[in-house]
């Protein structure tokens with residue numbers, strides 16, 4: 001398993017890693033038990049050289065660090081090639097050397113003679129093996145090259161093998177190959193070369209993961225990909241999908257078994273550092289990978305998870321979610337009340353009351369599928385287990401002009417807690433931010449635990465209501481306190497009021513949850 005999030009992944013649009021970011025990702029991949037990390041191109045990027053110098057401080061336990069570069073330039077020796085020298089300077093145990101294996105690229109793109117390209121491959125690989133480096137030869141455009149001129153594509157692999165490459169990596173650089181073709185070619189190469197073969201796929205046809213799995217089943221012994229699928233254009237094979245596919249479904253060993261449960265947190269950590277979501281629908285690690293909405297589905301997994309789950313979410317460290325909606329009604333209510341430690345029976349009057357209240361709220365425009373925090377509060381209120389933590393006297397929100405960065409609005413709030421009145425004001429970036437700050441400032445005096453809470457997401461949706469003159473809005477607020485995140489919802493014709501309702505739920509949920517747990 002070779003992860004190239006830090007090299008190929010860093011070439012994705014919108015992704016930029018600092019040296020600190022790279023060190024954190026390297027450490028997470030190492031903890032997970034990934035055996036190789038290709039971490040940058042020191043010849044092209046001075047930041048990468050700094051990274052390699054500092055990488056020693058990570059103290060890798062499992063992963064072998066690889067620097068990436070290309071075969072020497074035309075017309076010079078490897079020892080004169082600056083890129084090759086900076087690869088040595090990176091001081092890694094191994095290097096990945098990319099070389100051309102499609103004759104069209106050799107003659108028409110880099111304007112080299114086919115034989116010269118073979119010499120460039122052989123001499124560059126030889127140079128690094130003589131320096132004691134493990135060399136992975138990355139045969140660029142291998143599958144396109146093999147389709148056009150198989151003899152030449154094979155000759156490039158032979159040049160690398162003869163020069164001592166430890167692994168021949170076949171790249172579907174343009175991402176245009178299909179599994180059937182990949183399988184046939186991998187079988188041919190693995191039977192005609194003694195050197196281990198790796199696979200490196202791009203996702204331009206949506207086939208990268210399938211191509212990678214079929215390549216392994218056809219004889220490839222190493223996989224290259226990026227953990228969350230980041231990469232040029234449509235991305236690379238996604239290791240967070242490929243690893244469990246190979247290990248849980250096909251019995252190949254990719255990472256230590258006990259680390260499989262860290263798969264989801266590793267994917268989330270990398271997405272957080274990259275500031276690029278993993279996608280709710282991502283296999284195994286996505287938020288929706290084990291979320292059940294339809295009544296029969298929710299009911300089915302409650303009876304036996306095998307009814308609608310291909311693996312147990314625990315196996316990859318993800319969570320099952322029963323989404324709340326009028327479609328799943330009682331099942332989701334019962335599942336939630338059990339989680340809250342307040343088990344109810346299907347036919348009890350309390351269950352009936354909660355279901356009716358949810359229907360009423362859904363009719364008003366509420367949706368609880370994503371709003372687990374507000375959902376818990378509805379249940380507690382219906383069961384009489386709720387007491388308000390404060391009383392609002394009033395609030396006022398003002399927009400401010402001229403706009404000053406981070407302070408475009410201010411809010412004034414008056415609340416009463418245990419008979420004591422608290423008045424606070426705060427400035428914020430927009431009215432909701434100002435209101436949130438003012439409310440928190442007032443309540444932190446009484447409930448210091450609220451200092452742990454911060455808002456992580458804010459979404460507004462305008463509800464299309466044909467009968468109404470003014471549209472309602474639904475606001476979803478996601479909050480986190482370092483150990484858990486929860487979402488709350490508010491609906492109103494006024495966006496500030498809808499936000500206020502969601503904010504209050506967020507705070508009450510935090511206070512209740514800390515009491516309940």
Ligand SMILES: [Zn+2]
Nearest residue numbers: 008173200202
């Ligand atoms: Zn690539």
